[in-house]
Amino acid sequence: MTQLQSNRRKHKRVTIEVDYHFFLDGVEYIGKTRNISLSGAFLSKPEPALMPSCISKSGDLKIKINGELLSFKCEVVYAATHDNELFPAGAGVVFFDNDDETGMSLLNLAVAEEMG
Numbered sequence: 423m424t425q426l427q428s429n430r431r432k433h434k435r436v437t438i439e440v441d442y443h444f445f446l447d448g449v450e451y452i453g454k455t456r457n458i459s460l461s462g463a464f465l466s467k468p469e470p471a472l473m474p475s476c477i478s479k480s481g482d483l484k485i486k487i488n489g490e491l492l493s494f495k496c497e498v499v500y501a502a503t504h505d506n507e508l509f510p511a512g513a514g515v516v517f518f519d520n521d522d523e524t525g526m527s528l529l530n531l532a533v534a535e536e537m538g
Contacts, residue, residue: 435459436535444468446481446498455485460528462496462516471503472513483515487534492527
């Protein structure tokens with residue numbers, strides 16, 4: 423990632439590995455997050471694999487931080503099934519900010535980041 427790309431991000435990413443459950447089109451994907459921010463998360467190597475055809479689709483992400491279940495409505499903005507020189511296998515999701523449940527989860531995530 424170039425310096426210019428990293429400066430475009432609205433929020434700092436925090437490297438955190440927590441179990442996730444991502445629901446998209448009636449399918450449940452599971453794995454661990456690689457990093458998370460107040461804007462979105464990287465879902466490392468989901469099982470089953472999230473295909474590039476999932477980009478621009480909306481789903482529901484559930485993670486547990488500090489014993490609290492957080493739920494986010496989000497959109498898939500990146501999906502790759504294999505690592506390569508430039509991009510890791512997994513999926514990038516961006517959180518919606520117009521959903522009450524997601525808003526509350528973002529608030530709890532912000533508090534957890536400040537305390538961590």
